[in-house]
Amino acid sequence: MIRSLLSGDMPRSKFLGAILLVILICLAFAPFLFPGVRTVDTAARICIFVVLVASYDLLLGYGGIVSFAHTMFFGIGAYGVALSSTHLGRGFDSLIIGAGLGAILAAALALVIGLFSLRVRAIFFAMITLAVASAVAVLVSQISSVTGGEDGLTFKIPRELGPAFKFGKDLFGGELLGVKLNGKLLTYYLIFGGSLILFLTLLRIVNSPFGRVLQAIRENDFRAEAIGYRVVIYRVTATCLSAAVAALAGSLYAIWLRYVGPDTTLSMEIMIDILLMVVIGGMGTIYGAVIGATLFVLAQNYLQNLMSGLSSMTEGLPILPELFSPDRWLLWLGVLFILSVYFFPTGVVGRLRGQR
Amino acid sequence: MTVAPEHAPTMARTTLRDRLAPYAPFLLVPALAVAGFLAVQNPASWLTLTVSGLAMGMMIFIMASGLTLVFGLMDVINFGHGAFVSVGAFVGISVLLALGQMTGAPSLGLNLLAVLAAVLAAMTATATMGWAFERVIVKPVYGNHLSQILVTMGGLIIAEQLIIVLWGPEEIYFTRPETLKGALTFGDAAIEKYRLVAVGVGLVVFAAMRFVLRRTKIGLIVRAGVQNGEMVAALGYRLRLVFVGVFIAGSALAGLGGVMWGLYQEVITAHMGNQAMILIFIVVIIGGLGSVEGCFVGALLVGLLQNYIAFVEPKLALISNIALMVAILMWRPMGMIPVVKAK
Numbered sequence: 001m002i003r004s005l006l007s008g009d010m011p012r013s014k015f016l017g018a019i020l021l022v023i024l025i026c027l028a029f030a031p032f033l034f035p036g037v038r039t040v041d042t043a044a045r046i047c048i049f050v051v052l053v054a055s056y057d058l059l060l061g062y063g064g065i066v067s068f069a070h071t072m073f074f075g076i077g078a079y080g081v082a083l084s085s086t087h088l089g090r091g092f093d094s095l096i097i098g099a100g101l102g103a104i105l106a107a108a109l110a111l112v113i114g115l116f117s118l119r120v121r122a123i124f125f126a127m128i129t130l131a132v133a134s135a136v137a138v139l140v141s142q143i144s145s146v147t148g149g150e151d152g153l154t155f156k157i158p159r160e161l162g163p164a165f166k167f168g169k170d171l172f173g174g175e176l177l178g179v180k181l182n183g184k185l186l187t188y189y190l191i192f193g194g195s196l197i198l199f200l201t202l203l204r205i206v207n208s209p210f211g212r213v214l215q216a217i218r219e220n221d222f223r224a225e226a227i228g229y230r231v232v233i234y235r236v237t238a239t240c241l242s243a244a245v246a247a248l249a250g251s252l253y254a255i256w257l258r259y260v261g262p263d264t265t266l267s268m269e270i271m272i273d274i275l276l277m278v279v280i281g282g283m284g285t286i287y288g289a290v291i292g293a294t295l296f297v298l299a300q301n302y303l304q305n306l307m308s309g310l311s312s313m314t315e316g317l318p319i320l321p322e323l324f325s326p327d328r329w330l331l332w333l334g335v336l337f338i339l340s341v342y343f344f345p346t347g348v349v350g351r352l353r354g355q356r
Numbered sequence: 357m358t359v360a361p362e363h364a365p366t367m368a369r370t371t372l373r374d375r376l377a378p379y380a381p382f383l384l385v386p387a388l389a390v391a392g393f394l395a396v397q398n399p400a401s402w403l404t405l406t407v408s409g410l411a412m413g414m415m416i417f418i419m420a421s422g423l424t425l426v427f428g429l430m431d432v433i434n435f436g437h438g439a440f441v442s443v444g445a446f447v448g449i450s451v452l453l454a455l456g457q458m459t460g461a462p463s464l465g466l467n468l469l470a471v472l473a474a475v476l477a478a479m480t481a482t483a484t485m486g487w488a489f490e491r492v493i494v495k496p497v498y499g500n501h502l503s504q505i506l507v508t509m510g511g512l513i514i515a516e517q518l519i520i521v522l523w524g525p526e527e528i529y530f531t532r533p534e535t536l537k538g539a540l541t542f543g544d545a546a547i548e549k550y551r552l553v554a555v556g557v558g559l560v561v562f563a564a565m566r567f568v569l570r571r572t573k574i575g576l577i578v579r580a581g582v583q584n585g586e587m588v589a590a591l592g593y594r595l596r597l598v599f600v601g602v603f604i605a606g607s608a609l610a611g612l613g614g615v616m617w618g619l620y621q622e623v624i625t626a627h628m629g630n631q632a633m634i635l636i637f638i639v640v641i642i643g644g645l646g647s648v649e650g651c652f653v654g655a656l657l658v659g660l661l662q663n664y665i666a667f668v669e670p671k672l673a674l675i676s677n678i679a680l681m682v683a684i685l686m687w688r689p690m691g692m693i694p695v696v697k698a699k
Contacts, residue, residue, distance in 0.1 A: 066505045116682065120689045123433055123645075126505050127637040128681070134634050135678050142674065268630075272513060275506065327525070331517035338510040341503055342496060 005200060007207040011287060016352040020287060023294055027192060031185055032176075044188055046297050047195040048253045053277045054202045054289035055245035060275075061284035062206050063238040064218030065122055069129035070274055072136050073110065073243040075265035077102040077250025079140070079147060082260040085155040092158050099251035103244040110243035114236035122221070122235070137266045152261025161187045161255070191252050198245055203286050205241060214238055215284070269330070273300075276333055279340050282347025291348045304329055381653045381692035388657060392664040400544035405663045411551035413659025414558020415620060417652050419613030420636040420643075421565060422606020428582040428646025428695055430599045432494055433501060436508040437610055437636065438629030439489075439515030440482045444611025445618035445628060446523055448478035449530060459533040467533035471619075478615045479608040485515075486607025490600055512630070519626040527625040536619075554616055561609070562652055569648065578602060582646055582695060638677050642684040644691025653692060654684075 003010065011017035026033060030043035056070050080102025081095055088094035113132060117124035140147045147153065159165055165183035179185065205211055217224045217231050225231045254260050264270075273296065281292025307329055340347070346354070376383070389406055396402040423437045451474040452459055458470035493511045497503040531537065532550055539546040569575035581588045581595050589595045617632060618624045639658055643650030661680055666673040684692060 060502075064502055066502060116685055120685075123501050123505075124641060126433075126435075127641055131634050131638050131681070132678060134631075135674060138674055272509075275509070279506065328517055328521060330513055331521070334510045334513035334517065337513070338493065338507050341506050341510070345503070 007200075007204045009203055009207045009286070011353075013352045016287065016349060019352075020290060023290055030192075031188055032179055035179055040184075040188060042297060042301065044191050044256050046294050047191050048249050048256065049274075049277065049293040049297060050290050051195045051198045051202075051249040051252070052246055053274055053281065053293045054199055054286050055242045055249065056274050057278050057281075057283065057286060057289050058202060058206060058214075058238060058245075059242045060278055061282075061288070062211060062214045062218065063235055063242075065118070065235060065239065066126040067129045067239070067242075068126060068271055069110075069113065069133040069136075070242075070246055071266050071268070071271045072129075072133040073106040073246040074250040074253070074270070075136075075140070075260070075262075076106045076109070077247030078254035078260040078265045079153075079250075080105065080247065081251045081254040082153045082155050083146070085157065086153060090156040090158055092160075095157065095251075095255065099248060102251055103247040106243040106247035107240040110239045111236060114239040115232075118235045118239070119232050125239075133266075133271075134268075137262060137268075140266060141262050148261070150262060152259055152264070154259045157187075157255055157258055159183070161190070187256065191256050194248070194252050198248060199286070199290075202245060206286055210234070210237070218284075272330070272333070272337075276337050278347075279337060279344075280347055282349035282351075283345070285347070285349040285353075288347050288349040295348070303332075307332075381650065384692075385653060385656050385660070388660050388664075392660060395664060395668050401667065403542065403545040404547060405667055406660065407547045407551050407555065409660035409663035410656060411554040411558075411620070411659070412663065413656035414555050414562075415613055415616050416632075416635050416639055416658060417558055417655035418561050418616065419610050419632055420639045420651050420655060421561075421648055422602075422609045423636060424640045424643065424646055424651045425578070425582075425602050425648060426599075426606050427640070429578060429585070429595075429602055430498070431501075432498070432603075433504055434494065434508050435505055435633070436489060436493070436511035436515065437606075438631075438633035439512045440486060440607045440610035440629070441614035441617065441632045442519055442624075442626060442629030443485055443515060444478040444482045444614030445624045446519055446528075446614075446626075447481040448474040448611070448615030449528065449618050449624055450523075451477045452533070453528075453530060462534045464535045467535045470533060471536075475612055475615050478611040482611030482614070483604045483608040486604045486610075487600070489607070490603045494603075512633075516626050516630065523626070525626070527623050529623050531622060532619055550619065554620065557616065561612075565648055574598070574601075635677070638681050642681050642691055644688075644693040644695055646695035647691070647693040650691055650693035 011020055027043055027047055031040050034040070034043070052070070052074060056067070059065050059067055059070075077099060081098035084094040084098030084101065088097065113128060114125070117128045141150050144150075160183055162183040165186070167181050167186075206214075213224065213229050213234055216227075217229070217234055221231050250265060253265065257264065277292035277296045278288065279292070280295060281288030281290070344351070392406065392409075393399075393402050396405060419437075419441055422440075423434060426432055426434055452470060455470040455473060458466045461467070489511060493507055494504065497507050536550045536553060539548045540552070541547075567575075569579055577588060577593050577595075577598055581593075581598060585595055613632075614629070617628065621628075635658060639651055639654040641654075642657070643652070643654035657680060658677055661676050662673060665676040688694065
């Protein structure tokens with residue numbers, strides 16, 4: 001049962017399995033284990049980023065293709081839900097239509113970009129996605145009549161998902177283990193369930209024959225072509241799949257925040273965050289996405305506190321307080337990033353599996 | 357003995373099309389200028405736009421040329437190239453601001469001297485940085501594109517953040533040296549002086565680069581290395597040394613481009629390298645990775661098209677570069693002047 005759910009790709013390390021199980025349990029019961037607006041928000045962010053990072057890993061870790069447009073696809077999904085909820089009225093049908101259209105548009109765009117760049121050389125893809133993604137980001141902030149520009153869009157989700165919606169009054173008296181049963185709880189479980197399904201789907205994809213061919217292409221595309229696999233088609237398919245999943249993750253994020261804006265979905269910073277999560281967790285292992293996203297989102301909350309502490313400690317010294325100021329945390333991420341690519345290329349998961 | 361079979365080869369004349377094909381990219385630039393003339397329909401504005409397009413193209417070329425050569429020679433793709441642009445701009449402009457008396461004086465000689473000092477400082481700084489970058493960041497990941505992209509991207513982030521640490525997060529506004537301000541008028545057309553200077557510098561850099569690559573021995577080695585590095589190494593040349601030299605020269609040029617770009621915009625930000633990087637990539641791709649001539653033509657096309665479109669239909673200016681790239685890649689998938697690798 002578990003084996004088939006995980007598509008035969010077991011954690012292959014007791015310690016890793018234990019960590020994954022702990023993360024799963026924590027996320028599954030987050031509203032009960034850690035009640036509080038901020039912690040539940042963190043848990044939802046982790047769920048969504050796990051899917052986003054896993055879909056990026058399909059491209060980077062399994063396909064060996066670097067893309068800088070992943071936030072663009074993420075944003076397309078988010079804006080899809082926002083626009084459909086704004087124009088079609090609040091309701092589950094508009095959420096589904098928005099998410100579906102977003103995923104289709106993302107896949108179509110990925111198909112076009114992929115056909116243009118991947119048929120020549122894989123390295124073009126990285127450069128072209130960077131150019132296209134930045135053009136789209138500028139475009140979204142420019143056409144403010146549709147997208148709300150820099151301010152973004154705030155929209156209404158169905159009443160059943162709002163905090164005002166209460167349920168279970170007769171059965172549990174409106175509370176379960178001290179947690180109020182309201183729409184916010186339902187939204188969290190919608191996010192959690194959606195993320196889990198998408199994650200397991202990705203696990204299925206990379207462990208299918210398609211995933212194996214993709215890995216073969218990553219190792220040696222020339223040889224894969226010689227054996228008879230159409231490298232371009234496999235690479236483009238992987239791009240489309242990963243774009244569609246990223247768009248769905250974006251839809252979930254929009255539903256959770258009830259807001260979309262260029263900074264929360266399209267910015268280059270998020271792209272860098274994704275890259276870092278993939279590298280820290282371990283490229284080429286879908287489980288790496290879980291570890292990477294969890295570590296990173298938690299660190300994002302705590303590292304900045306640590307840095308402001310260091311910054312005030314070193315006050316009076318030249319430059320040092322500047323270096324440790326919480327605004328400069330990208331600097332330390334960059335250092336961490338380079339070091340992990342050099343010394344830690346298989347990430348946390350690779351290390352744990354190697355120690356078996 | 358049998359008689360040799362009748363053999364009458366027919367020599368097909370090369371058609372005009374075939375003979376023109378290698379020069380087609382170069383013809384695109386005047387063709388675009390003519391198309392721009394038809395679209396703008398006002399000789400004075402057309403002249404202004406063309407000069408500013410050429411100036412922009414020349415600056416992009418200066419920034420991009422190093423990147424394309426580095427790729428051609430060693431198959432290294434440097435996503436951190438934009439960092440050299442920003443650092444060059446910040447160092448150069450700081451020097452200019454420090455030499456306020458010289459830039460404020462209405463004397464051409466003093467102004468040029470100040471600009472020269474700024475350019476030299478910027479190029480020295482970025483050359484040193486390029487050397488360090490190559491040593492620390494690029495060297496361990498030769499032959500692995502995936503790691504190269506990731507690591508150089510990390511380098512770009514670090515450089516950008518360090519600029520913010522050293523110079524502060526605000527953008528720096530400044531004015532050009534006194535004699536480079538203002539415009540010359542030809543009939544109705546006003547042409548900013550600085551743009552003419554930029555076109556001149558760009559042409560000089562291109563000519564110098566072509567001279568070095570075509571007429572000197574080191575250029576011969578570089579070109580041979582682009583075509584077949586292994587063979588050059590087998591003949592006893594230390595290609596690695598050549599490569600480091602090209603990397604440093606490319607970084608210095610990016611620094612020069614950064615100073616010029618900063619002077620053009622009269623404002624510098626830590627993110628300017630990142631923004632320039634996008635234009636640089638488009639130019640390098642449509643020119644053909646590894647080709648200096650292609651890079652030159654591509655940069656001019658991007659500069660001209662952006663200026664014409666911004667005048668005719670401002671809303672389309674954002675996507676004009678992407679559209680140009682799509683069109684060129686449909687026509688020649690490897691870029692306008694593809695580099696033939698002997699492998």
